[in-house]
Amino acid sequence: MYISAQKKKENIAEYILYMWQIEDIVRAYRLDIELINKHIIEKYDLPTEKKKELSEWYEHLIEMMRAENAIEVGHLQINKNAIINLSDFHIALLNSRQNNEYNALYHKVSPIIHELKEKQNNTIKNDIEVCFSFLYGILMLKLQQKEITKQTEDALTQISQFIAYLSAKYKLHKEGKLVLE
Numbered sequence: 001m002y003i004s005a006q007k008k009k010e011n012i013a014e015y016i017l018y019m020w021q022i023e024d025i026v027r028a029y030r031l032d033i034e035l036i037n038k039h040i041i042e043k044y045d046l047p048t049e050k051k052k053e054l055s056e057w058y059e060h061l062i063e064m065m066r067a068e069n070a071i072e073v074g075h076l077q078i079n080k081n082a083i084i085n086l087s088d089f090h091i092a093l094l095n096s097r098q099n100n101e102y103n104a105l106y107h108k109v110s111p112i113i114h115e116l117k118e119k120q121n122n123t124i125k126n127d128i129e130v131c132f133s134f135l136y137g138i139l140m141l142k143l144q145q146k147e148i149t150k151q152t153e154d155a156l157t158q159i160s161q162f163i164a165y166l167s168a169k170y171k172l173h174k175e176g177k178l179v180l181e
Helices: 001-008 014-029 033-039 046-069 077-095 098-119 126-143 148-174
Strands: none
Touching: 001 014, 001 098, 014 046, 014 077, 014 126, 033 046, 077 098, 077 126, 077 148, 098 126, 098 148, 126 148
16 A cells, blocks of 8 residues: 555556556455455554554455456456556657657557567557566566566566556656647
């Protein structure tokens, strides 16, 4: 809760990846708040009131996951909305005449995105979501200490740079420091 709020404000990309990980953690604990309290929340060095707030946050996520049928797979609408907002901003940047650097960066990474779409049988149409699915997949592989090919590492570097740039521009835009024409 505290981490997600900070990440949402500071770096939308980190927020999305963090929240996808939280969804998977909740699933790993079978949407059982008692298990989450025991194995996650109780390990935090927080005052009782803060632990209660954190537990309520997890309970709310569990309720949303059940209501949105994201119990086994999928993402919560709040997380889908973050992707949609970032994708809309991506399109606005591409259409803006003042961001040639962004256009160049996107065109450099677009063949990788196209290849990833093909590998996913074009099930994900949104370029930004394709990037996040790739980044999250790599994160999971690294957590499992699985080997990653040189080609995948190269793609990771390019997509990471692209998403980092997009996220930085998004933050400036949200702060009113970047107005698109």
